[in-house]
Amino acid sequence: MLQTIVDALPHPALILDFDYKIQNANSAAESLFDTELSGMDFVRVLRQPEAIDCLNKTVKTGALKTCDLVLHLQTPRTYKASAAPLVGLDGDCILFTLIDISAEIDAEKSRSTFVANVSHELRSPLTSLMGIVETLQGPARDDVKARDNFLSLMQGETERMSRLVGGLLSLSKLEAKEHLPPNGQVDIPKLLRRIMTVLSESKPAYKNRVFLDVPEDLPLIVGDEDELTEVFQNLIENALKYSEPRSTVAVSIAQSTNNITVTINDEGEGIAPEHLPRLTERFYRVDKGRSREAGGTGLGLAITKHILNRHRARLSIKSKIGVGSSVRVALPH
Secondary structure, X not given: OHHHXXXXXXXXXXXXXXXXXXXXXXXXXXXXXXXXXXXXXXHHHOOOHHHHHHHHHHHHHOOOEEEXXXXXXXXXXXXXXXXXXXXOOOOOEEXXXXXXXXXXXXXXHHHHHHHHHHXXXXXXXXXXXXXXXXXXXXXXXXXXXXXXXXXXXXXXXXXXXXXXXXXXXXXXXXXXXXXXXXXXXXXXHHHHHHHHHHHHXXXXXXXXXXXXXXXXXXXXEEOOHHHHHHXXXXXXXXXXXXXXXXXXXXXXXXXXXXXXXXXXXXXXXXXXXXXXXXXXXXXXXXXXXXXXHOOOOOOHHHHHHHHHHHOOOEEEEEEEOOOEEEEEEEEEX
């Protein structure tokens, strides 16, 4: 009966007698602790005082008790532990269960960090706007030259906020449909040529700096054309934006059995190794001041990551200080 109870539970579960000796354990519990548990003393398996206190309170009150435990097994994980008395089933005993709540805690931390980052990003342009409005209402009220200058600054700050809000909306939409793979057909060389034309015409500093190497007879890939346009326009523009004005950006395509790989090489300053794992985090910037001056929101690579996740594609970034960076996107076909 008791083994049937624990086997029916999806989470790690133990049956203990009132001396805290393990009578029964399910496979989830034995997998968690990587040992056979029946017959062992509970304190040899879990030495946390919180767990023992939880059991003591259950025995004393005859009621369900819970506590949070951090288990340092392969990696630290947080569990919600529950101890409940079972009376009259093969003698009095205790059902002890563990539910992994690490994902919930991480999600809450991410939410708090996200809200703090958004607040910080919006505070700066809002503070600037408030100062400009105050000046226009006061000392610069009748100064035409100053007014025109301040209006130009206001336009820049509002555009910055608009880009930020647009990026946040894009992220929200992508996260909602990330589990749904796209079903369109995309010609990658054609898409890249169009992006090169758009970028070349958008700024004089980008003209004639991107070179494309494309093999013959590449197959179409399954994807969303608009989303992939956003990915490669962002990656190529980053390569142009953060490298010397006269340097070149080389874009090449290679085909393998399962993938079409697009590689973007620049001759920029390069990125230190400690920054590379965090580049796709929201609002993470290697050089915050330079990124904001260039009009960056800190969301571009986060959006890129979510789009590529939806396409079941892989993104890798290699960089060397003083040499440049290489960004590789492997798209299944």
